[in-house]
Amino acid sequence: MLSVVRRTPVWGGAKLWQRNRDAVIRAWKVEIGGLFMEPFILLVAMGFGLGSYVGNIGDLTYAQFLAPGIIASYAMFHATFDATYGAYMRMESHHIFDAMLFTPMEPQDIVMGEVMWGATRAVISAAAVLFAATLFGLITSPLALLTLPVAYLIGAVFAAMAMILTATATTIGAMNNFFTLFLLPMFYVSGTFFPLDRLPDLAQKIAWALPLTPAASLVRGLATGELTPWMLAWTAELIAFAAVSLFVASHFMRKRLIK
Amino acid sequence: MERKTVIRAERIVKRYDGFTAVDGVDFEILQGECFGFLGPNGAGKTSTMKMIACVSPLTSGGITVSGMDVRRRARDIKRILGVVSQADSLDPDLDVLHNLLAFARYFDIPKEAARRRAREGLDLFQLLDKRGSRVEELSGGMRRRLLIARSLINDPDILVLDEPTTGLDPQARLMVWDKLSLLKSQGITMLLTTHYMDEAAYLCDRLVVMDHGKILAQGTPRQLIRSLVGDLVVEIKVRHAEKPALIARIESARSGARVEDRADTLLMYPENGSISLDGMGLDGFDVVHRPANLEDVFLRLTGRGLREE
The missing domain is CATH 3.40.50.300 (P-loop containing nucleotide triphosphate hydrolases)
Incomplete structure (x- = not known):
């Protein structure tokens, strides 16, 4: 039984997860600033600064509308940063993945470990924003606590997609396009800053096919306590994104590492 | 065992x-x-x-x-x-x-x-x-x-x-x-x-x-x-200009030794572990007898061309 468990990527991935945790704990002073300060500033500037000109969206003040979007988006950013730049450094500059392959670890374990780690960073970031948003009185439902497991799923989706890029990138510069051409546009049109129903029909369809839209909607539903059956579909969409990306990333990582 | x-x-x-x-x-x-x-x-x-x-x-x-x-x-x-x-x-x-x-x-x-x-x-x-x-x-x-x-x-x-x-x-x-x-x-x-x-x-x-x-x-x-270069190597330090004449003298002595030209040194690999240097005109040259080593084997087998990384 144990020997079967030991061959699953989650088992091997947990080792890489622990390694990344140990590395972050050693460097916590560097890490802590980015984690809390940036979403905090965004919340104050956009939510209260911009929000005072915008007025309400449905029953929500602009800041209340914005906060769940920030939770989802920052879960996305934190997971992606680590699984792109962070993982690429570990792989190419420090040869850490090469060293792991000299142990019973295999490429699929490495991908799984980085995805689990990205998901964990997403949860930590979501917890930080949730805490700040709660202090500002922007969270109206105790169901908001469920945004933490949802953030794990969001982090897994984006970390897995990022690992496809990491496994195939030939330079670290290749990561930049992923941010400027994919993540940032998605950040602006996935219901983070304004409701999607103002967009043209086609744009809405595209937005819903991208993972941040269901992610943000899911978090908003939980933070405001307005549940809909659609949430199940959104969850399923995110799980599908994560599973397919994990599979594809593992394939490319094997091709890259085992030559 | x-x-x-x-x-x-x-x-x-x-x-x-x-x-x-x-x-x-x-x-x-x-x-x-x-x-x-x-x-x-x-x-x-x-x-x-x-x-x-x-x-x-x-x-x-x-x-x-x-x-x-x-x-x-x-x-x-x-x-x-x-x-x-x-x-x-x-x-x-x-x-x-x-x-x-x-x-x-x-x-x-x-x-x-x-x-x-x-x-x-x-x-x-x-x-x-x-x-x-x-x-x-x-x-x-x-x-x-x-x-x-x-x-x-x-x-x-x-x-x-x-x-x-x-x-x-x-x-x-x-x-x-x-x-x-x-x-x-x-x-x-x-x-x-x-x-x-x-x-x-x-x-x-x-x-x-x-x-x-x-x-x-x-x-x-x-x-x-043993099998590829023998036991003994004779090394002779030689200036570039004197090399062709020295190689000619060694070859005319017909010692049977294989001669190799390596930068400022000539190496002689005697066939059966001993060699007479008489008649090669080696007076005044720096001559060293040393045991053969793996480097001799290696160069013998792989030649001397430089390898790019």
Whole structure:
């Protein structure tokens, strides 16, 4: 039984997860600033600064509308940063993945470990924003606590997609396009800053096919306590994104590492 | 006593996009021996190591490690191997001790045992004082020692060392040799690639000389030297301008020795261990008799062309 468990990527991935945790704990002073300060500033500037000109969206003040979007988006950013730049450094500059392959670890374990780690960073970031948003009185439902497991799923989706890029990138510069051409546009049109129903029909369809839209909607539903059956579909969409990306990333990582 | 074969390679071939790195190589490595792969850059040594360590698939042929097929039992094989790669793959985000502990985790070694083994390894490689240091603070020699200590964390049956002393200063090399010969005396099987002849002569029980993906010769260092270059070498220091005349004089003496021209030195390899230098007009030249060594074997087999990395 144990020997079967030991061959699953989650088992091997947990080792890489622990390694990344140990590395972050050693460097916590560097890490802590980015984690809390940036979403905090965004919340104050956009939510209260911009929000005072915008007025309400449905029953929500602009800041209340914005906060769940920030939770989802920052879960996305934190997971992606680590699984792109962070993982690429570990792989190419420090040869850490090469060293792991000299142990019973295999490429699929490495991908799984980085995805689990990205998901964990997403949860930590979501917890930080949730805490700040709660202090500002922007969270109206105790169901908001469920945004933490949802953030794990969001982090897994984006970390897995990022690992496809990491496994195939030939330079670290290749990561930049992923941010400027994919993540940032998605950040602006996935219901983070304004409701999607103002967009043209086609744009809405595209937005819903991208993972941040269901992610943000899911978090908003939980933070405001307005549940809909659609949430199940959104969850399923995110799980599908994560599973397919994990599979594809593992394939490319094997091709890259085992030559 | 007949020793067991622990690694068997049969007709192994490795091709990368049209380039053949290993071209049909056979060898058997016995339990407890130190087996060397000697060869210039690009000879196929590292590719061979990687196939044994299950981090590079074979194009054709077969390798078994302790009876297990590298194609089907990679994880099980990797459990009994310790690998020191050429590239420095220490973890810069962790301190010295945690480099070993993280590695122990990859092998599923329980925490207590991991701490004990890490301590033993640091002690053996004289790194105990450095256990809390960042990896970047270590010297080249210390980093290499830590890499070897890390490769021993799982108490491997077989240690695979890819150029373990390349880039080290003489003191650091000697210390690494010292530790490796200690490990050898404890019965661990070792595979070693190197392009240092003295290293191969010092550590290896048997070795193969490789070039262009093929094995050119194999045997014990003594056998190789005897059969390929003989026991004795005569070295004559000579200025460039005087060289052609000297070579002509040596050839006309018909000693039967093979003559090789190496920069400012002529080397004579006598056929049966002795030679008379009479009639070669060597008065006034700096002439040295020395025992033949692996370097002579190596140059004999691989020629003198420079290799690009």
